[in-house]
Each structure stands twice: as C-alpha cells, then as structure tokens.
Amino acid sequence: MLKLVKRSDMNTKRAFIIRASAVFLALIISACFILLLGHNPLEVYIALIDGAFGSWYRIQDTITIAIPLIITSLGILIAFKMKFWNIGAEGQICMGAFLASYFALSFNHLPKPLLLLIMFFGGIIGGGLWALIPAYLKVRFGTNETIITLMLNYIAIKWVTYLQYGPWKDPDSMGFPKIADFTDNALLPEVFGIHIGWIIAIALVIIVYLFIHHTKMGYEVSVVGESQDTARYGGINVKQIILKALFISGGLCGIVGMIQASGVDGTLSVDITSGYGYTAIITTWLSGLNSAVIIPVCVLFAALTKGSSFIQISFMIPQSAAEILQSMILFFVLGSELFIRYRIERRKAKKEVY
C-alpha cells in the first residue's frame, strides 16, 4: 500500500524541477501524438519554435499575442486569489472593448491622447462593471460565480454580435456586417513596431505585484482567499473586498478589450477576444498565482499559439492542436502538485509485537 505524507521540506528549486518535469512529460506525450499523425515530433517542435521566434517579425507577433494574455491573467489572478472562480474574462474583454469602442466611434474629433485615455478608462469601466454582476450576486445571494461569469460571456458576445449586425453596422461597408474602422486618433501608437500595449502590460504586472504584496487591500484579498472566516474574524469587510477586487479583476480584462480593439483590430468585432479569456485561465494557474511568473508563462503560451499557426501550414496540423497541447501541459502540472505537497511512502506492514 502507498500512503501520502504531507511534506514541509519542499523548497522553490525542487518545486520548480517537479513542475518543469511535468511540462516535459506533457511534451513527450504530445510528441507521441504527433508521431501518430505521421510527423516527426522533433521537426514539429523545432518548426514551432522557429514559427514563434524565427524572425523579428515573428517575435513581434508572439509579443502581440502575449500582451492580452498577460493582462487578462493579471485580472483572473486577482479573482482567483480570493478563490472567486472568474471565468468570465471573455465577456469582460468584450464589454471593455464595447465601451472603449463607443468612445472611439462617437468622440473621434477629440485629440489622440485624450481620446485614448477616455477609451482606456472606458475599457476599465466596461469590464469592471460586467464583473461586478457575478460578484454582487455572489455576496448577496451566494450564487455560484463560475456559471454566472460564463453565462455573461455568452451574453456579452451576443451583445457585440447584435451591435455588429444591427445598430453599429458600418453603412459604408456595402452590406458586410462590420463595425466602422476607428479613426487614426483612436489607434494605439507603436513602439519598436509593436503597439504600446506591451508597455502597459509590463506596467500592470508591476502594479499588480505591488498591489498584492504591498497594499492593505492586496493583503486583504489574500486573506479572503485563505479563509473567509479568518478574514471576518480579522475585521475585514469580506463582501466589500470581493466587490472591489472583482471590479479590478474585470477592469484589467476590460483594458485588454480596449487594447485589442485599438491596437490590433482597429475596430470592434465578435472575434475581439480570440479565446484569450479561456487560455488565460490556464496561464494564471500555471503561474502559481504569482504576477511575476505570468510574463514568462504567457510568452511561452503566446509562442505556442503563434508557432502552431505556423506549423498549420507546413505540417497541416490544425490550430486546435495548440489548445490540446496547452491543456495537456496544465493537466500534467496540476497532477504534479501532489508530489510537491506530499511525499509518497510505502505503508509499512504492521508488525505484531506479541
């Protein structure tokens, strides 16, 4: 018989080794999968890396994908810290993009810096308010937030679809259901050939890190996540913290909506989220709810996404393979947590004394 013993001797280095071997194992299993499809896994992996980092142009693309992932992960992280299972990032991105686009389309006479600033806060408010709905229902009625946030995703997407096919349809697009392109003063400027979202992302990582580790509210968020009873006993207004934190969580996702609309697509469309809201759940968890680790994890995942769209052409392996690989990596890392928290011992046969 095997038996689990809680361990306290786990240091960061060994934990890292265990997690890294889990990722490695996931890659090996995926390699078997690729082999089954009739390709050489080594070639595919090399092509994947080449597709993601092979040229400055590809690196730019990879970073462009990493930006929304990083910021969304930060948003999800704040909710997950409280064990509030916010899987509504998709919807929050949508609603952030919606409000930012509203300003972009109706105030396009404003000077660029002012308009962008208004759009930025529009994004925060759009996403933040959308996240407040499940938060309010949770603190008021104890409603399950996982399903509510998810339902709100679908509703937000239907809302943008409605705008795109209805009231916001561009009359100049000759019947094609699309929303008008933003004017130039509503577009994010570029630095080193990448829209300035990357600077915003880095700044937000630092801000969120400081928020969690060096502010009273950040501390309270962590305590609420550890135990609501402890928090209440310690005099923390749990309901208020949940509401505030969720506004921040959704607000961060809303920023992503603004950045994607203004920096990448140049307009609002149904495809604005590109599934980042779901991938970010994985990256958030993989980063161990640590804002500093989010950057490398998200760049890795962005590389996986960019790289697999590259191998799609050369090996005819569809893009969805990236999703499979990503979830596989998380499965293995999740499974490996047991070996970080527990030691497995052989249960000794009971010796009879008499």
Added chain:
Amino acid sequence: MDISFFTAAVVAGMPLLFATLGEIMTERSGHLNLGVEGMMLMGAVAGFGAGFYTSNPLIALLAAALVGALGALIYGFLTITLKTNQVVTGLTLTIFGTGLSSFLGQSFIGEKMPDRIITFFTPIKIPLLSEIPVVGPILFSQDVFIYMGYVITLILGFYLYRTRFGLNLRSIGENPSVADTVGIHVDLYKYVHVLLGGALCGLGGAYLSIVDVPQWTEGITAGRGWIAIALVIFSGWNPYKAILAAFVFGGLNILGFRIQHLNISQSLLDALPYLATIIILVVSSMRNSSKQSPPANLGNAYFREER
C-alpha cells in the same frame, strides 16, 4: 404555442437532460466536474465519427459514451487519485475537449450522417401511449434516443433513492470519511460515478451531432454543458426534477426561433437561455432550503490519511 413547439422543446432539452443527469451522478460523489462542455463535445465528435464510418447507430452511441467517460477518466484520475483542484481541473478538461473535438472533427465538416442512422433515429410512435391527448404526441412520438433519456432518468432516480448503492453514493457526497469508516470503498465509488457521469455527458453531446443537427460543426454544444451545470443546481441534484428542468430549457431554446417574426434581433434572442440560466441560479440561491443544498462535501478532495 402548439403541440409542435413542445415536441421540439423535448428534442432541444435532450442533450441538456443527459448532461444534467451525468453531472448529478458526478456531484453526488462529491466531485464538481466543470468539464461537462468538454466531455459533451468529445462525445459529439466521437458519436458523429463512429456513426459516419460504421453506419451503425449502436456503435455511434457506444463510442460517444466511451469517449465521454474517457474525458471523465482524466478528470477522475487527477481529482480523485492526485487530489488536484476540482475547479481548475474541470475547466482544463473543457478547454481540452474543445480543442480535441475541433481537431478530430476537422475532417467531418460538411459530411452527412449515413441514412441508416438517420432512419434509426426517426420518430417512432409508441402504441397506446402516443394516443394520449397532448402528452402522447409530445412525449411518446419521438426518437429512440429520447426514450432512452426517459429510461435512464427513471433508472438513475431509482438507483439513487431506492438502492443500497445509491445510499452509499449519497453518503460519500455528504461525508466521505464516515462512509469510509463503515467500509464503503470511497475511491471506487467516486471513479464509477465520475466515469458514468462522463459517459452521460458524452451521450448528451452525441444527441446533437447524431440526431438533432445531425452534422459536425465546431463548438456544436454552444454552452449547453454550462447550462447543464446550472440545471443540476436548479433540480436540487434530483434526476426526476432534472428532466423537467431540461424540457423547460429546451423550450427556451426553441422560443428563440419561434418569435423571430416579432422583429427582435436574432442575436439578442440567442442570449435568452443564458440570461434565463442566470435568473434560475439566482432564484435557486435565494430559495436556499436545506433540501436543495448540494452534497456537503462537493468540491473537497478526500484524503484518507487526514481522516
């Protein structure tokens, strides 16, 4: 509202019913599996693929159930044996199932279900029962899959409330360590019911790709897996109530098509079931009676050593 509306509502409710029953079994064992959507998609693609290649309806059903259970096995191994966080594991299973199904389904896009299967699942009138006014045409002039749904509901209800196994299962959901003490094999029960739950979810997805649509399209379940999880709460973890809940939601799906002439935008009508799910969840949380509460140990990993 005419009879055809309700008949269509039953059809639309069927995938929800299977998934809801599956999740009830899973949650009764104390496991919250948020991978329903993923398992449904895996079942849908497996059911379509098996049906497409073999033209055999039974093999199609079997494949869907098996693949659904396979998805649940991943979840089960991680959460039962390796004691991972159930929420995150379930979410990942959904992402995995979505990716896998669209990966495997690529070659099926635009393909048609073989006629033999389409004929097998054409509505059959049950003698006598189908002649009951109103209820007959609605409930008993349907396809075999739907009758299977009724039977499974009855069997699960009986199993849960009238058999020893069902009693054991419920006690595991409430308090696994007590169940363990009286000699119930907790992990075995958990595995069996998590797998059973996955199989039912797989069948629920397959109803869409084999009977309802019947075609393979990416993301064919369109969030039904999540609605099913909400319906579990709504039905108070009771299979009999689940069938009712599924039909009501089936009706809601159909309603969207029926009131198109009212000149409301289709995309806003499409949002209706999701909005209704939210309302139902809020109402069931407000009710909050003790009979409605979830299994006490839902979501917690069971460590024998920490007993």
